[in-house]
Amino acid sequence: MTDLDTIPHLRIVWDVGRLSEWARLLAECGQSSLTQGFGYNQAMLTVEGWKPRLGIIELSDKPIGLVVMSERRLFKLIRVARLHRGPLLRPEARKPAVFAMVMKLIRREYPSGPLNWTATVPEWEAGDEAAAMMRWAGFRRDKGAGYRTIWLDLRRTEAELRAGLAQKWRNALNQAERAGLTVEVDRDGKQQLAWLLEQYQQDKAEKRYRGPSAKLVLRMRTGMYKDGDIVLIRAVKDGVPVAGILVLGHGKSSTYQIGWSSAAGRAARAHNLLLWRAISELKAQGREWFDLGGVLPDEAPGVTSFKRGMGGEEVELVGAWR
Known part of the structure; x- marks a missing residue:
């Protein structure tokens, strides 16, 4: 060059x-x-x-x-x-x-x-x-942190994607499928987003993790739902919502945006079931890639381990520059 x-x-x-x-x-x-x-x-x-x-x-x-x-x-x-x-x-x-x-x-x-x-x-x-x-x-090079994420290739069949799950992750999914959970899909965010954001804001304040503001998420929903770029999925057990996730589409790709799980949801491994259902929804939309939303191995090892268990390709970007 x-x-x-x-x-x-x-x-x-x-x-x-x-x-x-x-x-x-x-x-x-x-x-x-x-x-x-x-x-x-x-x-x-x-x-x-x-x-x-x-x-x-x-x-x-x-x-x-x-x-x-x-x-x-x-x-x-x-x-x-x-x-x-x-x-x-x-x-x-x-x-x-x-x-x-x-x-x-x-x-x-x-x-x-x-x-x-x-x-x-x-x-x-x-x-x-x-x-x-x-x-x-x-x-x-700047002092700011770069970005690391995990990509799932949705061009693979569901059988191939399931076979690619880590054994622990697959076992948790099997458990969730037997836990008596009802899965609700909201494809424009109109019905369930206010509920999910309320849980998300409280959880973020209690655990002090980084994430988009509720106002930003609401505005994204307003600008994206007419294009079919919203997938909000909720798990219900015994009539009570116990977990939810929001996935946003963009072109042939999609990104896991926010999620929440109660103690009952965690016990039932609801998040595994919701992400697996999200894969089916995204494939039906014609999405070919699923960005799991970033990983922080040092700051959030548990979340990182969970996302790695889905069997995607972990990618670290070149970093921050000015």
Whole structure:
């Protein structure tokens, strides 16, 4: 890699993409992140004031991916920009040289300086080559944490997915299936989201873990349910709700967003059953990938172990850069 001349016809076209093109490209990228989708970014604009800026990545005038930057102004002078889990590239374009060039183009559009503050967590797997590409593109490593998650490939059959479960996880699922739980599916969040958010907020306050605000989740639901991107699943035992999860769709992918389980739900292994049911729902929607929502091995080893038990591929991104 020497300069952009190595891929002379690669460019990012800013501020021109329509919503329909955004949605189409998101789907064509296959493994996509929630944070690069329209529903998430509209919610961030409404709730936190981060304005999304869409860039269409083109090679020889043909779209090969997208990138969404989030922007704010401080004191009307300083432009603060964030890139979280982008850019997204179509599978055939997902090559190191293309990624490096795209990041250099982003750096040129968002230069480092006293009036330009940029923070990025790119959607590219960690490694020495990835770090070298980021430095070549003009970024410096930041002190902030990167991101690690687990992907389930939903293109596999349910039999293959079940066989891929860890033995302990599969045993818990078998237990849940015998526990007399009733599973309720809410495909637009209208019926059950208020209930789930009430449990989630109380649980988050008690256990002091990180997670999206209830206001942000509500706004995402408002922007996404008409596109069929909401799956809320609840487990009921003896007439009492004991667990629930919310999964959000984006293109061919989906992300586990929030969940809650009572003591009775944990005893019945309800979460195993709900996630397994979510897989069936997502496959029926045509989703091909399930992002289990991030893992923190040091801070949340129990949750990490639970997600690892589903048999997906664990991926660590290149980290935080500025």
